[in-house]
Amino acid sequence: MEHRVLYDRRWAEDLCSSVRCSGVLLGMLFLIDWLTDNLTWWRGVLWVTLALVLFMVLCPARISAGEGWLASRRLLSTRRVRTDALVSVRCLEGVSRRLVLRDAFGDRVEIDPQVLVNNPDLWFRLDEDARSAAAAGTLMCGTTALRRIAERVERETALSVFRASGLE
Structure with missing residues (x-):
């Protein structure tokens, strides 16, 4: 693989x-x-x-992900979480929406959920690892936030397909 x-x-x-x-x-x-x-x-x-x-x-954060991890790099710092060992996923409302990911090792990353909506490949990588964390029993809270993002990603992906095929 x-x-x-x-x-x-x-x-x-x-x-x-x-x-x-x-x-x-x-x-x-x-x-x-x-x-x-x-x-x-x-x-x-x-x-x-x-x-x-x-x-x-x-200046936007540079979001990257690989198997088992997600990172957010800003001008002066980089934060990284183990997505295969997530403990919680929360969506913070406010001036700007933020998705807060915490892992079993105490690491924390905040990202704009729109990044996941705009990049379905990043979303699918995170979703796959979050499912692994849930199956392993480490993901205690956050399934609702993940489900909402999944719905947004699926909706935007379907709209993109309809636009590209002229079926709007």
Whole structure:
């Protein structure tokens, strides 16, 4: 059996969007200061810092998965869980939805569930390992959250097939 690593296919596109948003903000701030004759070196440093902070906030996590694991890599850290030893899966509601995965070794990863919806191959890898964890008795809570994501993935996959075949 082939052991391959799967990645979020939209990550590069999301990264480019983060860079564009930060660059547009920086350009607008410099342009406004230049047009009003208020541009100084310290204001320039302030605007560059502000644009960098915006980039750090918007920069998406790089999600990858392989047999038995899922990782989330951010600018300054990487978190990894053993998906074949999951203990809990929770969906946090709020400003942005987050899926929190915890394994039997105390590791924890938070990801945007939309990443799994956009990447069915990542979802199927996680689902297969979660089923193994449930069969082994380690997955104590989270089947409802996983079922909801499965429904979203199946719905989006079916819609994609209908769009591609012209049956919308």
